[in-house]
Amino acid sequence: MSARRSASASGAELLLDEIREQPAAWRRLLEREEEIAELGGRLAAADPVLxxxxxHGTSDHAAAYAMYALRLLCGWTAMRDSMSLPLSYGAAAAAPGELAIGLSQSGETPDVVAWLEAARAAGATAVAVTNADEGSSLARAADGVVSLSAGPExxxxxxxxxxxTLAALALLGAHAAGGERGTALAASLRETADLAESALPALEAAVLPVADVLAGTERLYSIARGLELATAAEVAxxxxxxxxxxAKALTATSMAHGPVAALDRAFPVWAVAADDDTLAGVREAVRRARDAGAPVIATGPAAAALEGAAFTLPTPAAPDPLLSPLLSVLPGQLFARALALAKGIDPGAPRHLRKVTLAA
Amino acid sequence: MSARRSASASGAELLLDEIREQPAAWRRLLEREEEIAELGGRLAAADPVLxxxxxHGTSDHAAAYAMYALRLLCGWTAMRDSMSLPLSYGAAAAAPGELAIGLSQSGETPDVVAWLEAARAAGATAVAVTNADEGSSLARAADGVVSLSAGPExxxxxxxxxxxTLAALALLGAHAAGGERGTALAASLRETADLAESALPALEAAVLPVADVLAGTERLYSIARGLELATAAEVAxxxxxxxxxxAKALTATSMAHGPVAALDRAFPVWAVAADDDTLAGVREAVRRARDAGAPVIATGPAAAALEGAAFTLPTPAAPDPLLSPLLSVLPGQLFARALALAKGIDPGAPRHLRKVTLAA
Known part of the structure; x- marks a missing residue:
């Protein structure tokens, strides 16, 4: 940790490099499309009932995305399951005919591995989505593996x-949906990578003045609804x-159930707006946040539709709306880094942390 | 709102009265046990596949509890579903053979009502759990209703x-489980009410010095794992x-995935510890919070097992561990009120709020 802490400037550069590298990483994932298509086809043939x-953490936000993406693409009901139900309370982890997906970037998160093993033992088809290689513990517990190909993080x-992980889950679901859906989504992903690459330089510049103004911030809500809830959670x-x-992520509607009370001028709201039927709810939540005196940072493809925002950081509309969360998270990643620098924190080496979360 | 704001002292009393009234409210619910048992029997006969x-909000935390309680009592897989999938994206809300439960204290939360209607139209058995009467919109959308009998809040x-709501869901699940489980749980609930009544006066006193010391707090995590995650979310x-x-609720393990980095001496952690296999994870998270300098408030039946806590607010062990969350939330409710008073806020009338959340 002390070696990391001393490498402050390079830590900030490292994080920026990895943010910038994302379009290239999505393209590398596309090189594995055939493998993903094959696995999607196998899963579709099994037609999971659930x-x-x-x-955990970031991967759990990808799971929140999958809940929407897999249902919209394949009609599969997907849920973020409890690991403690089987691992601590002795409940059945799964049942035959179900699909179990374990997400772990390191491939070594102990309870995710133990959960996937238990689900497979209970008869579910087990899939690992990981940035580790085929030799990881999670991959060894699975019937099928999606390797992210993101490169070392x-x-x-x-x-x-x-x-x-979002891109891999969308590709997997699109190929499981059959027909031309898989190749169409792959083409959209390629276009989305181009859009991200074009948008990043302007976003990198746009977050700086926002970070300067909000450098004193200690509390923040990030809100969204539907497919973009994963983005709100990840930005938080x-x-x-x-x-x-x-920083606390909330559905736009839940914010109005109580948390709006805590807002004030020093408690901003990061709002992610999609250009679909969820927009009305986010607009209404933004109106209430503004009435409470909170500065609003409007992001997402429909950022411009959020009236009265203190700052607007719009992202391009993805060619397939299912891929919109890949773009709408970018300003949040960049803003987190910029805000850390504005506060004098090394954004490349957070305190008290190690990379693989060892279980509990 | 202005009438409420002016009634500051009585607002604080009102909230305290309602916290104190809980054991009596659970006993009133028990007077409706026969109705709940009948509905539980009907649901068990239908044997839902999902x-x-x-x-939203507090009711969503009760849903998080139900995910555990229904699986442990009946073996039913329960999930907190997305309302926007059917309401904004056109996905099927449910399928025949499934059970759909809408939770709304007012019985009028528009999207919960619309979602329950959609799930019923899609073939699911629809159940409303509400503190409103049989004439509420949610009750009218349902095949079966559980009336909370909590009295006006x-x-x-x-x-x-x-x-x-927790008690009603546990009773419903226990009666659906069949055999003596329902009557046994009802007896445990009666005992739990007695335990709460005995414990409340000491807890009311115990939270005051904690609130005085932490009056300057603006940020807090509440952590737990398993069945008590609902408590952590509700306390937050x-x-x-x-x-x-x-205040942000996190699973004990997720806290270690990143959020631990933000902790410092002015950023306390509220930890809910159960006396079961989830304890190890909470203990480890508390150790990491303490290493980061955060003051820890240890609560729950295993509070004493969390080493190095700045404050300890233990709750009695419930006769049935499934009912433990009814007791472990009490110090959090009382602390929220005490902290508000210590900060000069009227805890009976939060800013910017109305009682029924109108949709979005």
Whole structure:
């Protein structure tokens, strides 16, 4: 840790490099499309009655994305399952005919591995999604493996492995959906990588003045609804682990159930707006946040539709709306880094952390 | 709102009255045991392949509890489902053979009502759990209704409706499990009410010095694992809406994935410890929080097992561990009120809020 702490400037560069590398990492994932298509086809043939997903932290946000993406692509009901139910309480982990997906960037998160083993032993088809190789503990517990191909992630804060996990799950679901859906989504992913590459330089510049104005921030909500909830959760985590905020993700509607009470001028709201039927709820939540005096940072493809925002950081519309979360998380990753620098924190080496979370 | 704001002292009393009233409210619920047993029997006969639950805010925390309680009692896989999947994206809300449960204290939360209607139309058996009467919109959308009998809840912050929802879901699940499980759980609930009544006066006194010491707090994590995750989420929400903290609930393990980095001496951790296999994970998270300099408030039946806590607010062991969350939330409810008073906030009338969340 002390070696990391002393490498402050390079830590910030490292994180920026990994944020910038994301479009290239998605393209590397596309080189493995054939493998993913083959696995998707096998899963579709098994036609799972239920998809159980287990993960922690950033990977759990990818699981939140999968809950939407797999249902919309394949009609599969997917849930973020409890690991403690089988591991601590002795409940059955799964049942035959189900699909169990374990997400772990390192491939070594002990309870995710133990959970996937238990689900497979209970008769579920087990799939590992990991940035580790086929020899990882998670891969060895699985019937099928999706390798993220994100390359080594040296920053403790996950960025490229997060968006690669989203891309991999979308590709897997699209290929399981059959027909031309898989190749169409792959083409959209390629375009999304181009869009990200074009958008990143302007976003890198745009977050700097926001970070300067909000450098005193210690509390923040990030809100969204639907497919972008994963983005809200991931942005909150980046701001927490990189810039030491207490940042809490909420559905736009839940914010109005109580948390709005805590807002004030020093308690901003990061709002992710998609250009679909969820927009009305996010607009209404933003209106209430503004009435409470909170500065609003409007992001996402429909950022411009959020009235009265203090700052607007729009992201391009993805060619396939299912891929929008790959783009809408980018300003949050960049803002977390910029805010850390504005606060004098080394964003490449968060305090008190190691890369692989050993169980509990 | 202005009438509420001016009634500051009585607002604080009102909230305390409702916290104190909880054991009596659970006993009132027990008067409806026959109805709940009948509904449980009907649901067991239908033997649902999947239980989908939808709710916002406090009710969503009760849904998190149900995910554990229904699986442990009946072997039913229960999930907190997305309302926006059917309502905004056009996905099927449910399928025949499934059980859909809508939770809304008011019985009028628009998207919960719309979601339950959609799930029922898709062939699921629909159940409403609400503190409203049979004429509420949610009850009209359902095949079966559990009435909480909590009585009018006049504080905006939900307390007795939360624990009544937990009790109702546990009773429903226990009666669905069949045999003597239902009557045994009812007897345990009666004992739990007695335990709560005995414990409340000491807890009311015990939270005051903690609130005095922590009056400057603006950020807090509440952590737990397993069945007590609902408690962690609910305590975080109470602290947010009543005492205006940014309070974030995390699984003990996820805290170590990144959020630990943000902790410091002014950023306490509220830890809920159960006396079961989840304890090791909570102990390890507490150790890491302490190493990061955060003051730890240890609560729950195994509070004494969390070493080095700055404050310890233990709760009695429930006669049935499934009912432990009814007791372990009490110090959090009381602390939220005490902290609000210590900060000069009226805990009975949070800013910017109305009681029924209108949709979005």
């Amino acid at each position: 998809v159980r997903i287990a993960a 040296r920053s403790i804060a996950a960025t490229k492995t997060y968006t690669c 985590l980046k701001l927490t682990e990189v810039a030491y905020l207490c | 239980v989908r639950i939808a709710a 006049r504080s905006i912050a939900a307390t007795k409706t939360y624990t009544c 929400l109470k602290l947010t809406e009543v005492a205006y903290l940014c």
